[in-house]
Amino acid sequence: MILETTRLVIREISEADLDNLGAMLADERVMEFSVNGPMNKLQTLEFIKWCKSSYQDHGIGPWALEDKEVGHL
Template identity: 45%
Template sequence: MVIVETPRLVLRELTSNDVGALSGILGDPAVMEFSTNGPCTEDDTRKFIDWCLESYREHGFGQWGIADRSSGAIIGFCGLSQVDLNGVQEVEVAYRLARAAWNQGLASEAAAAALAYGFSQCHFDSVIAIIANRHVVSARVAEKVGMKIDTYTKYRDWDVGIYRKHLEADLRIS
């Protein structure tokens, strides 16, 4: 199911048919350098997709596949997921792109679309991004989509910055 389209991308629900393409991306050590889970095997990717499918059913959102709009090829994932951050339930935006898709503004395009969906369709008041302190590129993506540093903390033994975006005042539901 298509969630949202942007000028260059389609964010859609992942399916078991995406295991091969996505495992190639998530198995790349460069792509997963700043993931607390590290590079994924094909089995890890299958479990990740199963987790996404469960999230779609349970919450109505999750991590979605990013497909190139012109070719339909999966180039990564981006979406929203429930996360426990220091005992508090938050909604996190996350993104991973194949190396071939880096440095083209695609992560920002996907993250902006996911945030817009979260605020307009899911009615979240705020969304966070958990970013390793050393991951300056991801921090730039968060800032580009209007997120601001909220705090610094530890997450799964990593030193991270918590970026946050609040629902804009003119979008708040009365």
């Protein structure tokens, strides 16, 4: 965990997020202004690997925002 608020947990993205994150990154409306556009599951897994590498190499990267009440991204 990176940070916790009353409503959210901010943490590193992991492989456990593949299904929820994959659904978000595959959504055309969500990814409308993304440089890469919508991603499939394999591309999402590669993104997760890149995030983990960034955490290790640079100590920072995209974070997961998890809703405490429902327990998912």
